[in-house]
Amino acid sequence: MRFVLLGAGVFAASLLTLHGQGGVPSSLPLPVLVAVAAVAGLTAWHARRSWWPLAAVGAVTYAWLAMWPPLLVASFHAGRTLSRRGLLAYGGGCVAVCGLSALAGGWFGGRREMMTASLGNALLTALAVMGLPLVAGLWARARHEVLEAAKERAERLEREQVMRADQARTQERARIAREMHDVVAHRVSLIVLHAGALEVRTSDEETARAAALIGGIGREALTNLRDVLGVLRSPRREALDADVRPPPTLGDLDRLLDQSRALGITVTRHDEGEPRPVEATVERTAYRVIQEALTNVHKHAGNAGTDVLIRYGTGQLEVEVRNQAPHDPHEDVPGAGWGLVGLRERVELLGGTLRTSPDDAGGFLVSAKLPSRETSPP
Incomplete structure (x- = not known):
């Protein structure tokens, strides 16, 4: 656009210049002048691809008819593009x-001679038609180069900042992974061994069953911990680990309830409504x-x-876990207090409430109430 x-401006300015020029040869009729101005306008429009045709038309028409608009525009483009x-x-x-x-x-002769043949007028016209537009083109190119350099520098600084932030996150993830491996994994391994x-x-059968259950839970915890450590050390492994060991969903809920029952808690499951497949993220959060909630029952309510x-x-x-009051006094197991906080963050991230x-x-x-939509079974 x-x-x-x-192009329209060059055409109009060229036509006005030719029509009002006293030195134009009287043998040129108006249609020829219109055609010359139209050619100048077309070459100005074509300058978005190449400005050399405009420069050629400007040189010919200025030398022949003292028509200056195409040469003025060509001089500006020369300043913008030439080495x-x-x-020179x-x-x-x-x-x-x-x-x-x-x-x-x-x-x-006549007015044409006064405009282009006298030294003072010729220099002034050349300066206005060729010199000043050339300088303006050089200034526009320099400004564009400065802006591009500033933009490139800003983008480079932004990339470096992102790289530094990624490096800092990677180092922090590696530090957390080391701490979890050296402290948590070591303690859980000792539990499994004991x-x-x-x-x-x-020699007591019930004690042996309890020890086997504790060992199984500990080994499962070590497996989950190994998955988390792998994600912390290399985030790109997350998708691969998800394919090899998918996170638990509501399909694994019965096994979780059986583990709680084996520890002496009476757990009763109730299902309301017609079971249907929902999004995997919703199922994982519900699980x-x-x-x-069952972990908190073990910690704070004993065998309730x-x-x-x-x-x-x-x-x-919607999922609900409601425990009764404990039947006998129970000593609380110490905890960090972040379990329910983390749950609330998980639920609210999906747009639900806890x-x-x-x-x-x-x-x-x-x-917990989780928004969900039905999905097609795999």
Whole structure:
């Protein structure tokens, strides 16, 4: 659009210049002048691809008819695009065009001779038509180069900042992975070893079963911990690990409830609504809510009876874990207190809500409502 307007402007300015020029040969009729102006306008429009045709038309028409608009625009483009050697060649061409125009002015005489053949007017016209546009083109190119250099520098600084941030995150992830491996994995490994030793040495069948259960849970915890450490050390492994060992969903819930029952808790499962497949992220979050709630029952309520409810609603999946008051005094297992905080973050990230509250009978309720939509079975 910009070059269309430029072509129209060159055409109009050229036509006005020719029509009002006293030195134009009287043998040229108006249609010829219109055609010459139209050619100048077309070459100005074509300058978006190549400005050399405009320069050629400008040189010919300035030397022949003292028509300056195409040469003015061509001089600006020369300043924008030519190298130092090209500028010297263009300057020499402009001097030659001015000489030819002066000869033509002396030939035609009259006003044309005064404009292009007299030294003062010729220099002033050359400066206005060729010199100033050339300088303006050089200034525009320099400004463009400065802006491009500043943009490139800003982009480079942004890339370096991102790289430094990624490096810092990688180092921090590696540090956390080392700490988890050296502390948590070591402690869990000791638990598994002691449970295995107890299972082998004890003569009591019930104790052996409990030791085997503890050992199995510990080995599962080590596997999960190894997966987390792998993700921390190399985030790109996350997708691969997800394919090899998919995270648990509601299909694994019965195994989780059986583990709690083996530890002496009476867990009852209730399902309401028609079970249907939902998004994997929703199922995983629901599973983690139930897992964390049962862990809190083990820590704080001992062998209190617990009800687990899964309710399939319209566009919503709701899970509830409600435990009764403990039957006998139970010493709390120390914890960091971040379990429910992490659950709330998981649930709210999916657009759901998490509610935790004690009841009047001394029990505790954990309830999560997760928005979900039905998915096609695999």
